[in-house]
Amino acid sequence: MQKTSVCIVGGGIVGAFLFDELSLLGEKPILVEKGEDFSLGATKANSGILHAGYDCQPNTLKAKYNVLGLKMYKSVAKRLGERLINCGSLVVGDENSLPQLQDLKNRGDKNGVKNMSILDRNSLLALEPNLADNIRWGLFAKDACIISPYHFCVSLIEEGIANGGKIKLNFEPQKIVKIPTEIIAKLPKNTDFWQISQAINDYEQKAKNSSEKFQEDYCYIVLSDDDFVICNSIINCSGAGINEISKLLDEKTFPLQLVKGEYILLDNSEGSLVHRPIFPLPSKHGKGILACPTVHGNIFFGPTAVPVDKYDTSVSSSSLAIIKNNALKLIKNINFRKTIKLYAGIRVKTGNDFEIYFSQKNLGFVTLAGICSPGLTSAPALALDVIKYLQKIGVVKNKKIDSQKIIKRKPYTRIFELNHTQLDQLIKQNGDYGEIVCNCEKITKGEILEVLKNSPIKPLTTDGVKRRLRTTMGHCQGSFCYGKLAKIMAEYYGVDESEIIFRGNTSLIVNDIKNGGIYEQNKK
Amino acid sequence: MKKQKFDIVVIGGGSAGLASAIEADKMGLKVAILERDCRLGGILNQCIHNGFGLNYFKQELTGPEYAQKFVDMLPATKISVFLGTTVLDILQKKDKDIFYEIHTISREGEISFEAKSIIFATGCRERPSGSISLCGTRPAGVISAGSAQRLINIYGKMIGKKVVIVGSGDIGLIMARRLRYEGAEVLGVYEIMPYPSGLKRNIVQCLEDYNIPLYLSKTVCEVVGQDRVEGVWIAPVNKDFSLDESKKEFVPCDTVVLSIGLVPENDIACSLGVKLNPMTNGPLVDEYLQTNLPGVFSCGNGLHVHDIVDNVSKESQRAGKNSARYILGQLETxxxxxxxxxxxxxxxxxxxxxxxxxxxxxxxxxxxxxxxxxxxxxxxxxxxxxxxxxxxxxxxxxxxxxxxxxxxxxxxxxxx
CATH class of the missing domain: 2.60.40 (Immunoglobulin-like)
Known part of the structure; x- marks a missing residue:
């Protein structure tokens, strides 16, 4: 029976920061996620930019948390051993763009953004030689950064686990029960799913049939179809799924708009094309289609902003043309033949700002709605404010994180970060570190086994390994290494390769050919 | 870190690397082959179909047999072979003459090779789905032809039951037949061009003999399916290669095999400063197959994609010979x-x-x-x-x- 002060529902970047910060406070939170891994929603496929904060309308939650969040990221990245590149960002426009850029800068000033400057074409070209010919003016925001959002998310959760937090994957809440603490207190420590279901049933019957009033003191049980968590508060940060969770407690729902953002990703051979995020002038549809490097040296263009009515991450050919068209308005000399992947992510909007809902009816139930851009940047500050609230209502102990007591997450070995002597020594200790599996990204068998063995969140899918190491993410996109990776995983887990999942619950390998092959057919 | 010194270091132990090394050895020079896999032969090892060697050996061989013919020549040479050895980077150095320092890793540790001449015999890799802007979803079941070939022929694992093949390159054609042999239903091969891009003999032996349809000027415009492929939308191609989506049709399938072309593998060569030909994606070379860097040669599919391995062997022999002549000061430039x-x-x-x-x-x-x-x-x-x-x-x-x-x-x- 797992009891906690805080149950976080949804393992994206917001849930990850909440989980980590609560763990560092010694709260032992429980993070539940319906997927087979973390960072599978909006956190997986977004632009990976930590925005400076000039774009948000002043006096909004977005403006507040963006500016605060950005300031918090650097030290977290350092602690986690995650890459964060402080490359700055540019908004660029043609000869008529100066007034709009000035407006943006003024907005930034109001939001408390520092280190912004308006640059002319010559200064812009010194930063970005491949800017399109009609670009005349730009707003440079020195403080913007880029990170790898899915790596960051997984690392945060790993640190949270190292500091006492617990996780539950494949946990999709089906029911939430508000139940008097005294009933829970009477349950034996080893109460299982069946027994808790019984206890809930008994309580519900009793509550229906009698007018007996229980004390005000109650807690929540969050149940999936085979597991449960008992908690004093629930943070609902499940992105596109928040309303499903809220409905379980008959709580306030939000009108959600799913917006699909499609991207084109280029090979890292094109890495010198741009050196920082380059935005067009923002429109009422958002920040527009940008050109941007990733921390791993690839270049992407996107995202589009296509409203969708379901969680659809397909890329359409019409969007592709739009992305290319818009990218060429910013940057010249783009070699689209070096595209290695098209992908899309979903951002969930509700109105124009973030919504933070602290329930009065169900004290301790919090919904974070519409955490779209700049959600990644805002996540740490947003998490901190939610925790302050939990401290105010007495769910979380009122203390500060003691940085001396943080148990640091041990980053995975990356051979390219070692010098010749270190690498040679490592291989002499363990030959697996000398056996390259992913040729494009130069990832060894040793690094893969290390993740499988040491990760507190065991990746069960090849995609999961990818989200920790970047295997299959290079320019061959797994054509050379997929089989080798599946074999290493199958050997480690003691299963057949066909049981190694590629994504979701499907393998790339199928072994049950029904008609037995051409030779068998001929025999008959 | 261990250090080794050779006259010539051949990077890649496939058909190109083997032929060039053997030829350079004949000229009396000290030659090493660096191969990242645990066996020699390269991609030939997964090409278990026949049709190799008709030209070079005047007999019909399978891929592994063709490779073995060269491997069998090695004991009579002084060539040193380093298996499971991956090149991480190469530096150009100058002492009296120019030489190269090649950093590698293997299960034994780091080894640094010094060589007067390098032959890049690095072969090619497959184009990823992004290079044809494959739209739609990204489920399991979209796989490159070479990758499918490796899973089936080397790992003995099947990849699907109802297969659509995109692109009529030779590997796609070979895989159509191979998948058919293994019991899959191959619904057809779709080629964007108005003519097939594979060899005539493969069209006949792999498709026509097995009643697998070949559709020209048609290609896949969208993949459908969340976890596993559920089907593809196929559209006819206009003269300007745009897709006529008004006439698109849905083909239900669980697997899409992409045979959409190969790219010479030149990452390490590029970082060393070798200049590429944008038309081939291989190095720009002179008549000796020497790149813009002195003593650096290129041959085989790393230079440009060949259709017959016999031609790779012949070309690579010239590279091997010229590399030796470079060291001996016999190249006239x-x-x-x-x-x-x-x-x-x-x-x-x-x-x-x-x-x-x-x-x-x-x-x-x-x-x-x-x-x-x-x-x-x-x-x-x-x-x-x-x-x-x-x-x-x-x-x-x-x-x-x-x-x-x-x-x-x-x-x-x-x-x-």
Whole structure:
């Protein structure tokens, strides 16, 4: 029976920061996620930019948390051993763009953004030689950064686990029960799913049939179809799924708009094309289609902003043309033949700002709605404010994180970060570190086994390994290494390769050919 | 870190690497082969179908058999073979002469190789789905042809039951038959071009013999399916290669095999400073197959994608021999002239020759199908070589040998 002060529902970047910060406070939170891994929603496929904060309308939650969040990221990245590149960002426009850029800068000033400057074409070209010919003016925001959002998310959760937090994957809440603490207190420590279901049933019957009033003191049980968590508060940060969770407690729902953002990703051979995020002038549809490097040296263009009515991450050919068209308005000399992947992510909007809902009816139930851009940047500050609230209502102990007591997450070995002597020594200790599996990204068998063995969140899918190491993410996109990776995983887990999942619950390998092959057919 | 010194280091132990190393060894030089896999032979090891060696060995072999013929020659040589050895980076150094320092890792640790000459025999890799802007979803079941071939032939694992093949390159055709053998239903091969991009013999032996339909000027425009492929939308291709989505049709399937082309593998070569030919994605080379860097040679599919391995072996032998001649100071590189592609020719290899004696081997591919035409080599508008051809196909590499005597200016290769 797992009891906690805080149950976080949804393992994206917001849930990850909440989980980590609560763990560092010694709260032992429980993070539940319906997927087979973390960072599978909006956190997986977004632009990976930590925005400076000039774009948000002043006096909004977005403006507040963006500016605060950005300031918090650097030290977290350092602690986690995650890459964060402080490359700055540019908004660029043609000869008529100066007034709009000035407006943006003024907005930034109001939001408390520092280190912004308006640059002319010559200064812009010194930063970005491949800017399109009609670009005349730009707003440079020195403080913007880029990170790898899915790596960051997984690392945060790993640190949270190292500091006492617990996780539950494949946990999709089906029911939430508000139940008097005294009933829970009477349950034996080893109460299982069946027994808790019984206890809930008994309580519900009793509550229906009698007018007996229980004390005000109650807690929540969050149940999936085979597991449960008992908690004093629930943070609902499940992105596109928040309303499903809220409905379980008959709580306030939000009108959600799913917006699909499609991207084109280029090979890292094109890495010198741009050196920082380059935005067009923002429109009422958002920040527009940008050109941007990733921390791993690839270049992407996107995202589009296509409203969708379901969680659809397909890329359409019409969007592709739009992305290319818009990218060429910013940057010249783009070699689209070096595209290695098209992908899309979903951002969930509700109105124009973030919504933070602290329930009065169900004290301790919090919904974070519409955490779209700049959600990644805002996540740490947003998490901190939610925790302050939990401290105010007495769910979380009122203390500060003691940085001396943080148990640091041990980053995975990356051979390219070692010098010749270190690498040679490592291989002499363990030959697996000398056996390259992913040729494009130069990832060894040793690094893969290390993740499988040491990760507190065991990746069960090849995609999961990818989200920790970047295997299959290079320019061959797994054509050379997929089989080798599946074999290493199958050997480690003691299963057949066909049981190694590629994504979701499907393998790339199928072994049950029904008609037995051409030779068998001929025999008959 | 261990250090090793060789005259010539060959990077890659496939068909190109083996042939070039053996030839360089014949010239009495100290040669090493660095191979990242745990066995020699490269991609030939997964090509278990026959049809190899008809030209070179005058007999029909499977891929592994073809490779083994070369591997069997090694004991009679002094070549050192380093398996499971991956090159991380290469530095150009200068002492009295230029030499190269090649950093590698293997299960034994780091080894640094020093060599006067390098032969890049790195083969090619498959184009990813992004390179054809494959739209739709990204479920399990979209797989490149070579990857499918490795899973089936090396790992003994099947990849699907109802398969659509995109692209009529040779690997796609071979895999159509292979998947059929293994019990999959192969619904068809879809080719964006109006003509097949694989060899005629593969069209006949892999598709026609098994009643697998080939659809020309049609390609996949969208993949459907969340976890596993559920089908693809196929659309006809207009003359300008845009898709006519008004006529698209849905084909239910669980697997999409992509045979959409190969790219010469030159990451390490590029970081060393080797210049590439944008038409082939392989290095720009002279008639000796030497790149812009002294003593650095390129051959096989790392230079340009071949259709027949026999040609790889022959080309690579020249690279091996020339690498040795470079070290022995026998390469004449006076008065360079350009070789350029003219009408009907997509690219030529090499792109530079030098005045002197002997012949130049020029390989090229046409940009379309030509019937009853002539391959014409001209110097200063004057025809210096002319070959009549019944048919010229983009799928089949052409070779023309030109005598160098009297060539004192740039030459052009065209189809007339």
């Amino acid at each position: 006076n008065n360079p002239h350009k070789i350029t592609a003219k009408d009907g020719v997509r690219y030529v290899n090499p792109t530079t020759f030098y005045e002197g004696e002997g012949v130049i081997n020029i390989n090229f591919r046409s940009n379309n199908i030509y019937k009853d035409k002539k391959i014409v080599v001209k110097c200063n508008g004057k025809v210096v070589r002319e070959i009549e051809k019944k048919v010229i196909l983009p799928a089949e590499m052409e070779t023309v040998v030109v005598a160098k005597n009297n060539l004192t200016d740039d030459i052009e290769v065209g189809i007339e």
